[in-house]
Amino acid sequence: MFSSMSLTMFSSMFSTANPVAGIVHMFGHSFLRRAFLAGTAISLASGLVGYFVVLRRQVFTGEALSHVAFTGALGALAVGAELRVGLYGSCIVFGLLMAALGSRGRADDAVVGSVFAWVLGLGALFLTIYTRSSSASDGTAGVRVLFGSIFGLSRGQTTASVIVSFGVATLILAISRPLLFASIDEAVAGSSGVPVRLLGFGFLGIVGVTAAVATQAVGALLLLGLLAAPAGAAQRLTSRPFTAMWLAAGIAVGSMWAGLSLSYAAPKVPPSFGIVAVASACYLVAIAITAGRRAAGFGTLGDDHTHSHTHSHTR
């Protein structure tokens, strides 16, 4: 957002030149290379983690984490600490806390929502403390945390995001088989020796890290766009678990690339909007496709598990 002036200049070149030269030109800018590098890693991790978030019905936890991310980041700024310390710290601690509460902590929806509203209100308080206490600080900190600043990543931040994201992706792939088992049928998985409780804990810790790293790209408020939309679309399109998982990752990465390019071509469009808009459009297309298939009488998807199983057997 803050580099929109220089962006206007670049995009005029982009639109006049032929596409190939335009793309070459696009990657001539270091801020865009960094955005693509970090964005690819972050969206890959979000897509993989998001698949399990949707499968395990923990989208609400994802939303809660986005509130906590905002307050944690600004709380750290308010007391003069590094933003990322607060971001990662609050997300991981809260993720583990949610795991510890588990099903016992399933309080009234209204209560949970109210607590999260209060957390956001607290974030707004930290925002004013931060912007008033240090005159040198920039007033856009709050906006950057809420809506992301992927075009403003420094070299160090990019490296950190890539390392963390690949770490998350590796971890989730390593535990994907038992996690899938535990997500689909917890009781059976538990009785056949899968450490269900430990997996639940570890998974929400991973979700916390993902939320923190994705907040830098799309911002706290738009986190669900990267976490839930690709996964929701993938689950609609296929009922095979591992295909869906990779499809979710693919849709997330594709949305990231398309969103970044869109925002580069039209500088007035914030990158976060581009990314979330493309991801949502994918979800919409997936819904339309499945609705069309259902209307055409295939009926092999999602809601009809037994049918789809027999189908794959006969194949």
Place this chain on the structure above:
Amino acid sequence: MIAVVAATVREGLGWNLVDDMRQLFELHFMVNAFRAGTIVAVVAGAMGWFTVLRRQSFAGHALAVVSFPGAAGAVWLGASATAGTFVASVSAALVIALVPRSASGGGDGEDSAVIGTVQALALASGVLFVSLYGGFLNSLNGLLFGTFLGITDDQVTTLIIVGAAVLAVLAGIGRPLFFATIDADVAQASGVPVRMLSVVFLVLLGCAAAEVSQITGSLLVFALLVLPAASAQRLTSRPGSSFVLTIVLAVAITWVALAAAYFSVHPIGFFVTTIGLGVFVVVTVAQSAKVRIQRRGRSGFTSQGLAA
């Protein structure tokens, strides 16, 4: 500009309550803030009572989130932000009410994925409109976390008209709506148009969410819409008295929050959410203590009633 005016007049919070009150109502914008706040609180209380009873608090939240791109889009197009919030929230309410529920859908996970996506897209669109408008970061924070500065006479008038209309319709459908909420099947069987009522209620909820977001901002409507009702329904199980208590609590929370925000530098959203949650926590703790004492007296009987 307003801040400068306020700084010259404001002597700060003292021990003289009368003097504090005089300061509070000295400036026109503050009088307007109290007018707007009171109207909003009454509407929020009345609608919130039904919302909590019908367990639709997240619908209220979603409708308020949608009001953010509505306001930002209206500002970008040069229209009034208030009008934008109402148009956006009411159309969203109609969409939610009229799109048939996917009975054969993928269940909870899928549903919440849709809601999460729609919410993220709405917020992203808001950022897009702000960016198209040319950035206006203070007003962005106001839209998200609430502001009481610069409420105009026109805005107060709009709030009164919409608020009165909402309350009038609510008064008209209140009794059958209550019936349909408590026991939808029996209500349906005895000829109450349950589905129609739920559509009308969602549209009213859209109006209410838009009104509340004028004070608390789009992200914090829960504080005024849900917390007073949740507190009141824990305090008493009689519908009539808990309804009145909800409105009283909502108005009280708003007034205290407005006064606190005036005498401090911190945003009103923080005060509304903190006071609202504080009331709820106190009520819950007191109630559970009372229940424990009652249990000790005669075991097995609790008077939780509706609140449960």
